[in-house]
Amino acid sequence: MKTFTIIMLLSLLGQNVYAVAFCSLRDPVAQIAQLYPNKTNQLSIVKTVDTQIRNQVKLALPSNDLHFSELGEHTLYVAMNNNEALGFVHVRSEQSQWGLVEIVWALDKNLKIKDFSFQRCRSPKKNIINDENFKNVFIGKSYQDLKALLSNDGVTANNLLLDKAKSAPELASVVLRCALKTLLITKILWGEELEEI
Amino acid sequence: MCRYFALLLLLSQPCYAAVTDNLRWSLDASARLNNNIAANNTSRMYAFGLDTHKVFTSPYGDIGYAVAQLYFTKLSNQTPYPWLFNSENDSQFIIREAHLNYTTKSKWLPNIRLGHFTFPFGLEESIDTNGRLLDYYHGKNLGTKLDWGLGLNKVLNNVEYSMSYTLGGKDDPKSINNSYALSGRIGSLSHLDLIVGFSIFDAKIDNIQRKRVAIDLQYYWATWGIMAEVALGKDNKVQQQWRDEKYSLIELNKTSTNEQLKLYGQYILSDREGVNSTQQLINLGLSYQINGQLELSLSSRKQLNQPESAKKQNLLRFQLRYRY
Numbered sequence: 001m002k003t004f005t006i007i008m009l010l011s012l013l014g015q016n017v018y019a020v021a022f023c024s025l026r027d028p029v030a031q032i033a034q035l036y037p038n039k040t041n042q043l044s045i046v047k048t049v050d051t052q053i054r055n056q057v058k059l060a061l062p063s064n065d066l067h068f069s070e071l072g073e074h075t076l077y078v079a080m081n082n083n084e085a086l087g088f089v090h091v092r093s094e095q096s097q098w099g100l101v102e103i104v105w106a107l108d109k110n111l112k113i114k115d116f117s118f119q120r121c122r123s124p125k126k127n128i129i130n131d132e133n134f135k136n137v138f139i140g141k142s143y144q145d146l147k148a149l150l151s152n153d154g155v156t157a158n159n160l161l162l163d164k165a166k167s168a169p170e171l172a173s174v175v176l177r178c179a180l181k182t183l184l185i186t187k188i189l190w191g192e193e194l195e196e197i
Numbered sequence: 198m199c200r201y202f203a204l205l206l207l208l209s210q211p212c213y214a215a216v217t218d219n220l221r222w223s224l225d226a227s228a229r230l231n232n233n234i235a236a237n238n239t240s241r242m243y244a245f246g247l248d249t250h251k252v253f254t255s256p257y258g259d260i261g262y263a264v265a266q267l268y269f270t271k272l273s274n275q276t277p278y279p280w281l282f283n284s285e286n287d288s289q290f291i292i293r294e295a296h297l298n299y300t301t302k303s304k305w306l307p308n309i310r311l312g313h314f315t316f317p318f319g320l321e322e323s324i325d326t327n328g329r330l331l332d333y334y335h336g337k338n339l340g341t342k343l344d345w346g347l348g349l350n351k352v353l354n355n356v357e358y359s360m361s362y363t364l365g366g367k368d369d370p371k372s373i374n375n376s377y378a379l380s381g382r383i384g385s386l387s388h389l390d391l392i393v394g395f396s397i398f399d400a401k402i403d404n405i406q407r408k409r410v411a412i413d414l415q416y417y418w419a420t421w422g423i424m425a426e427v428a429l430g431k432d433n434k435v436q437q438q439w440r441d442e443k444y445s446l447i448e449l450n451k452t453s454t455n456e457q458l459k460l461y462g463q464y465i466l467s468d469r470e471g472v473n474s475t476q477q478l479i480n481l482g483l484s485y486q487i488n489g490q491l492e493l494s495l496s497s498r499k500q501l502n503q504p505e506s507a508k509k510q511n512l513l514r515f516q517l518r519y520r521y
Contacts, residue, residue, distance in 0.1 A: 026388045027352035028259070029300055029308075041258030041302045046219040067455065068489040073221040080258045095455055098419045102388075119388050122419050 024075040025091055025104065026119065035106040035115050036079035036086050043078040043085075047189050060184055061147075063154035064177060067095050076190045078197060079106075085197045087114055090186055094178040098122040101174050105182045109197075113138045113146075113179060125168035134164045134172070143183040149176055219252035225268070227328060227518040231275070234511040240285070241273040244328065246293075248520070261300045261308070266293035266327065281368060292368065293327050293343065298350070310348035310361070313370070316341075316380040317348065317359035318396040319413045319426045320446070323387040330482055330496040330514050331461065338428060338444050339409065340402035344378055345370035358383040365402045376401050382413075390417045398430070407432040409442075422450045431470075441470040457486045477501040478510065492518045 024044075025031045032042045054066045070093060077089040088107040093100040102119040116138065118129055128134050137160075138146065151158040156173045157165070165172030186194075229242040246268030253260045271288040272278055278285045296312025315321055321335040321342070336342035346363025358381070365376025377400060384394025391414075398409040409430035416423050428444040443466075450461035463480040482496035493516070500510035 026386070027357070029302070030304070030352045030354065033304060043254055043258045044219055044252040046221060046252060068486070069456065071489050075219075075252075078258075083257055097454055099452055099454055100456055122390060122417055124419075 025077065025089070028077055028089075031104060031119070032077055032079050032089050035089060035104070035117070038081050039079040039086055040082055041080045042089070043080055045076045045078065045190060045193050046073050047076070048072065049074050049185065049189065053185060053189060056188055057181060057184060061150075061154065061177075061180055064181070066181070067093060067100065069093060069100070074185075074189075076186060076193075085109065088186065088190075088194070090182055091119060092178050092182045092185075094174050094181070096123065096174045097170065101171075101178070103175065103178045103182075105179065107183070107186065109194075110142070111183055111187060111194075112140055112142050113183075115139065116175075116179070121171075123168070123171050125171050128165060128168045128171055131164075131166075134166075137161055137164050138175070138179055141179075143180060143187065146176065146179050146183070150180070216251075219254065220249065221251070222247060222249040223520045224248075225266075225328065225518070225520045227516055229330075229514060229516040232513040234513065235508040236276070238274065238276060240275040242275060243271045243273070244268045244291075246270075246291075258302070259300060261298050263297045263312075265295045267291075267295070268293060268328075305351075305353075307349040307351040307358075310350060310359075311346075313343055313345050313368075314348065314361070315343050316363070316378065316398065317350070317361055317382040318380050318398050318409070319382070319394070319411045319428065320415070320424055322359060322382050322384070322394065322396075322413075323392065323415070328518065329484070330494045330516055331484070332480075333426065333446065334444070334465065339378075339380075339398055340400060340405060340407055341367040343367070344402075346378070352386065355386065356383060357386055365400060367402065374401075374404055376403070378402060384413070391415070396428075405432055405434050420452045420454060422448075422452070424448045424450075435471065443468040459484045473505055474502050476504070490520050492516075492520075494518070 028042050032039055049071050054071065057064060057066055079086040079089060087109055090105050091102055093102050099122055101121045103116055104119050105116045106114040108114045118126055149157055149161045155177065157176045161172050161176060162169050225248045226245045231240045246266060249265045250262060252262045268291045269288065270291050272282055272286055274285055276285045278287065281289055281291060292313055294314055296310050296314045299309045301308060316335065316339055318339060320333045326332050344363035344365060344367060346361055348359060348361035350359035351357065360381030363378045364370065364372045365378045366373050379399045382394050382396040385392050394413045396411040398407065400407050407430060409428050411426055411428035413426040414424060425447045426445065431439045431441050433439050446463055446465045448461055448463045450459060452459045460483045465478040466475060468475045478498060478500055480496060480498050484492055484494040486492050496514045498510055498512040503509060
């Protein structure tokens with residue numbers, strides 16, 4: 001037992017982090033296969049969202065902040081077909097009146113939205129995800145494209161999106177904020193790694 | 198087994214990524230104060246440890262992950278003291294979770310888990326209570342909460358399952374007096390609003406044989422949650438005679454919209470053949486996440502029925518936990 005303990009301790013000495021975060025996919029193998037049916041495997045890249053990243057988000061998206069659980073270690077998954085990268089998958093949480101909404105984002109290699117789904121959403125309006133008109137507002141869009149959908153207050157969606165959201169305006173704004181933070185943080189935090197892929 | 202496990206850990210590290218790549222770790226310190234009003238005793242428990250999660254990768258993608266949680270734990274005037282300790286003021290290094298999970302690329306073939314892990318059974322399978330005041334009585338119901346062994350697990354499109362064969366030595370990675378434990382749970386996907394699971398358990402631990410079947414349920418609506426577990430079975434605790442056991446728990450919980458505050462209330466009913474009164478317990482608790490590092494928890498347990506030859510349980514607990 002002592003041998004085991006010593007080896008474990010030696011093998012685990014590494015970089016410091018804020019907290020062990022469990023903000024990732026519940027099961028990457030199954031969930032990424034739904035977003036990328038041709039994938040054969042996924043590659044995890046874990047990096048730290050720290051206060052510096054948080055401040056950059058606040059600067060780029062005034063009136064927005066990251067929930068405390070969004071600080072710490074986070075995973076970007078690269079969907080792979082053998083050794084070819086098909087795109088990226090990232091999960092982000094956004095606070096709402098129904099608790100945290102966890103959204104799984106599939107991004108293409110140009111960091112545009114490919115698809116998305118709710119991993120956890122306890123809003124009674126969550127079926128909005130099945131409305132193609134709503135979903136198509138996001139698909140194929142970049143960070144700059146989606147930022148144009150924010151109203152002047154910086155936190156709610158403007159009428160271009162709300163018209164598609166019908167009876168779920170609050171959830172539509174939650175999805176928009178989450179998309180913007182996902183695209184922004186992916187670019188800032190994993191930009192170097194993604195250029196090499 | 199420890200050496201084998203450690204060797205596996207080291208052998209898997211040279212693959213592609215350096216040791217610190219994809220490694221999450223945090224220092225975890227907690228102080229717990231227990232005021233046992235029924236026994237007129239105040240005790241404390243201190244824990245300081247390392248909580249880690251590491252994803253192993255190759256150029257073609259992920260291979261699996263390892264979880265390791267090693268804690269130095271000190272008791273102070275804790276009576277009765279847990280089986281891991283030798284006295285009410287003892288201190289020990291304790292391994293909580295410590296396992297490798299090899300994740301196959303296949304959509305169907307199961308992942309393989311090796312090491313020290315929580316039995317896949319009931320509510321505890323999807324709710325981690327390690328280091329928290331919140332408890333689903335896994336250890337009390339099954340003889341231990343964690344054990345060394347081998348497991349298979351997988352998440353499919355509509356169901357997930359986990360099953361294990363472990364050695365029954367609890368913290369010791371070996372079989373003691375032919376000890377063993379077979380455990381398994383199959384259920385709906387654990388991130389949905391409605392989760393239903395079915396579990397089985399067959400074990401010989403500490404020379405006591407236990408057999409259990411259980412159904413668990415979770416339902417979430419907005420910031421409210423309700424969960425329940427019913428376990429039926431038998432064991433031969435008393436004079437090697439089989440006796441029926443029933444255990445049921447129902448919990449109502451409420452979380453604030455920013456998830457900093459969580460309140461819960463539990464009603465637990467357990468019934469043993471040959472014992473005149475059915476045990477009924479009420480647990481009320483809260484946890485407040487002050488920031489990303491600091492969490493405060495409170496809980497109160499009261500026994501509703503009058504036991505035959507002891508005082509009613511009446512316990513207040515407070516815990517401060519800091520993760521860095």
